[in-house]
Amino acid sequence: MRLPRERWPLVTTVLIVLIGSVFLLTQARHLWFFGDDWAFLLARDLGERPVESLMAPHNEHWSTVPVLIYRALYSVFGLHHFLVFAALPVAAHAVACVLLFLVQSRCGIHPWVSAGVTAVLVFLGAGAENLLWSFQIGMIGTAVFGLAALLLSAGWTGRRTVVIIWTLSVLSLMTASTSIPMLIWLGAFTFARHGLRRALVLAVPPMIVYAAWFIVWGRQAETGIPESRPVDVMPLAWKGLSVTWERMTGFEGVGPVLVIGLLTAALTLQPDSARRALALSGAATAVITYLILADSRGGLGPESTSPSRYSYFGALMLLPALALVLHSLWDRLKTRRVEGSVALAAILGLLVIPGILGTVDFRVGRDTLTPDLRARTIAASELARSSERLLDNAVDESYNPNITADALRLDSVAAALPDGPVTARDRLTARAALQVSAAPTSWGLPEAVATVEGTETSPSGDCSIGLGAVGSVLEIPSGREGAQARLILSETDRTTVRLRDGTVTSASVPMVVGDTSEVYVGVTAPGVGLLVDLPPGVPFTVCGRLDAGQEDAIAP
Structure with a gap:
């Protein structure tokens, strides 16, 4: 049976995701449990105080979902099979990549453009900390739940869809605090496509659930992070976004130019389209996310918004803007498909190759922190x-x-x-x-x-x-x-x-x-x-x- 031509981009995307997953697992096998992994493995026993173990914040994060996953795997495998845990963020990342492809395609991005942009996320060396650290199933999990909610919002069909979106959003909130930016993205996209009322319908009920958790358990969190200075918030937010895209290209100094270009594209290209709504809402959420990070983390110093784990979201939220740019370029070259394909491959190759190298560099650096x-x-x-x-x-x-x-x-x-x-x-x-x-x-x-x-x-x-x-x-x-x-x-x-x-x-x-x-x-x-x-x-x-x-x- 011959595969329909319109299915080729999806199949290609799945193959790229599978190749990327194998690559990530080959890197992860050199590592072992690290840092916060041990908090879930050794300090979250569900036997004596199960409710407290499940609901107490980890730092400031509501982490019920990853705690349940860790405790389930630990009860079956102990610490004997690290790759089982290492596969958690890899599998979640694979799902997030496929969801990004589907969201972009549903919003009208050309399927081949969407496949190419998804490849950038698959090999996102700038976010390698999330991909090669099993604990980061929390952060990537919020991306999975958030993108699934975005996908459903893009094809709004009725009350049942609303209930499913609420469920996904609450699960996201129960996974890590990066769920809040994902919920903001959902609200902003829904507002751009369907108006304020529907945006509030989708975003407010999950936030009420989160507020209830915060009042009962979340406010107990003590991060020990010094307060940031208001004057530092904007520069730190800008630095975090710029560093993300600088890492993605491997070229020093190009980050600010790329971020300005992507923000401009999200504001100006193809108005009154679902493509523009996705790109603009993602770009706005990226800016808001880094402002939140700068305000909450700025007291840690000049590198507080630059860690790789945040770059994952700085890339994810601006990739639809890149897709919008490439879609417009593809339209301009629609009568010259060979030139268009070469241009698309070259642009994406400039992001994928540094991503692969960045992932290897991160793995080597992490391995040297705790040898043996x-x-x-x-x-x-x-x-x-x-x-x-x-x-x-x-x-x-x-x-x-x-x-x-x-x-x-x-x-x-x-x-x-x-x-x-x-x-x-x-x-x-x-x-x-x-x-x-x-x-x-x-x-x-x-x-x-x-x-x-x-x-x-x-x-x-x-x-x-x-x-x-x-x-x-x-x-x-x-x-x-x-x-x-x-x-x-x-x-x-x-x-x-x-x-x-x-x-x-x-x-x-x-x-x-x-x-x-x-x-x-x-x-x-x-x-x-x-x-x-x-x-x-x-x-x-x-x-x-x-x-x-x-x-x-x-x-x-």
């Missing part, structure tokens, strides 16, 4: 379940604070961990995380005979003072009962530590120390050397016993 985390977590679980004394609770305070010794002690968590090779270095790194810490009071451990290496020291009472240099360390040898030493680091409140056992040295682990205040640096791992890095140019004071050779070297 799987093996270190397994080693930390073994250590947490032993009888050895621990001084800290976090396995990876910087990127995975929810991986704690308290959680890893649980039988259910230990059983959920995958099998895998664990090296001596992995075990030593786990010890550096859990058996080394600094505190303002004594740990009750034996006083160490410490050594400062890599820089000179001078006596100061019963202490020694010096200035950190490149490669300088304080070495604290640990006996069977551990050891401790007193340390003051000026001009910084943190450093890094390593453990050395013969020829094996652990990875560096961050350690918080008091800025200019004395702390006791303790280690309970037996028979190892603790290496405390002394940052270059930072004054330090070591109190207690230095080894005899060093005391002789610094004696006046």
Whole structure:
């Protein structure tokens, strides 16, 4: 049976989506659970307080849907099959891409143009954080529900459609806070096509549901984000949108030009058409979204609106404007189809190729943040379940604070961990995380005979003072009962530590120390050397016993 010609763009789109999904999974297989994944895996047990676990905000997000998905998969697979979790955002992204194609086609964008623009979204390296981080099923889930609601709104048929749109919108709101911009897009598009009354009918009831959740649970959220300055909101919003499209092309400085061009196209091209309504409502929502981000995130600094996870929406909402431009170009070249096809392919290729490269770059960068985390977590679980004394609770305070010794002690968590090779270095790194810490009071451990290496020291009472240099360390040898030493680091409140056992040295682990205040640096791992890095140019004071050779070297 021969496929009708009008079906070719849809089939092509599905093939592109399948190829893109395979590509994303090949990248994701190099990664493991990261960051907020662990909040849903280890801190959202539905057994004791199920309602609170389901309804409490994650940061400020209503996350009931992703929590349910995570808990269901965890109960079946544990942590043994990461690709099952990694497939979540990939599958959701695939659905979002097909929905974008259908929405654009329903609004009158030429099917081949729509297929090409969808390919840009499929390989959106600018939004790779959402595509390769399983936790981002929340953000991409809002796009799926929101685009499905847009598709139904574009073909409004009656009350049943309204109920389905309400259901999709509420599910979107229950997935992440990026649902609010998607609901704004739905309202703006419906307003442009069907008027204010219908827009309010679709948008207000879901927002009432969200308001009820916020009053009962959502207002408990404490993000700890400093307030943004009003003067910074517009520049930060503009920067976020511009950076998105700059990343999409790979050319520095073109982002502002592209954004201005797309906004202008959405305002001026093909008025009184569904194509223009989709493009204009999407462009307006993109601007509103980044203004919201700048206002709510601006206190985090100049890069607060630039993360890849936001770029996904900056691209998605402006892609219909790009489709409108390309549709107009296609119409102008309708008598020269070869030239039109070449021009379309060239323009889209300039966006797809950087997207593929950007996705690989993101995967490599993410992998370097937490190397060997799987093996270190397994080693930390073994250590947490032993009888050895621990001084800290976090396995990876910087990127995975929810991986704690308290959680890893649980039988259910230990059983959920995958099998895998664990090296001596992995075990030593786990010890550096859990058996080394600094505190303002004594740990009750034996006083160490410490050594400062890599820089000179001078006596100061019963202490020694010096200035950190490149490669300088304080070495604290640990006996069977551990050891401790007193340390003051000026001009910084943190450093890094390593453990050395013969020829094996652990990875560096961050350690918080008091800025200019004395702390006791303790280690309970037996028979190892603790290496405390002394940052270059930072004054330090070591109190207690230095080894005899060093005391002789610094004696006046």
